[in-house]
Amino acid sequence: MLKAIYLQLGAAVITAIVAGAMVGTRGVVSVGFAALAAILPNLFFALRLTMLKNRPGASYAASFFIGEFLKIAATIGILAIAIKGYPAMHWPSLLIGLAIVLHAGFLAFWKK
Template identity: 30%
Template structure:
């Protein structure tokens, strides 16, 4: 006994089909030369460059905090906040740039999710250990370091966009 599928008819179905057809007709596979030209025009942003920039921002912010407040506890707390971003980010960058992650799209997606979980777990663990590692801990300074280093992603993306458009 053959089963019939209910195929929607009407205006919604027609618009959906038209949208798919337009997408399919507008897609054009790049040739090898076109792909190389696109890569040359818009080079990928290295995760190591972002992690390095985060580390630099964290150290500079800690030094500025020490100069402005004169309190080492503020500088150490700010540095701990920066480390809470930099260390997990470095772990993820290491994991995502390994040969195993580029084996197939499926492996890459699973690897990304795994390393993102590791990154979150290490960040939470470091935040939980912060009061034991830095005594006395200044939570506002830690949060400032954390936020500054997280925002480096946006600066790196803006910097990349500006550099590419030249």
């Protein structure tokens, strides 16, 4: 599970460097907010599932779906706070950074 988080972090760093070279500081900050909105909820979700895996009597499926809902809500909340808190947001960097970071997690399953 944490392998996907590391891949997302690596993709975020590379995307931030490229955005910084193309757009400047606004691009780096925008990709940083996108990475924060994607990686932080995924990290908490992975840790939650890891803790629940060894608990007897816990419904893993219910915990998974509740955790997934909370992860999506946290992602939307972090993005909303970032958009309101940083009015100089560079939208293409934010959206491209979010797409790249979210898709980087799939490489962990493909690269097994």
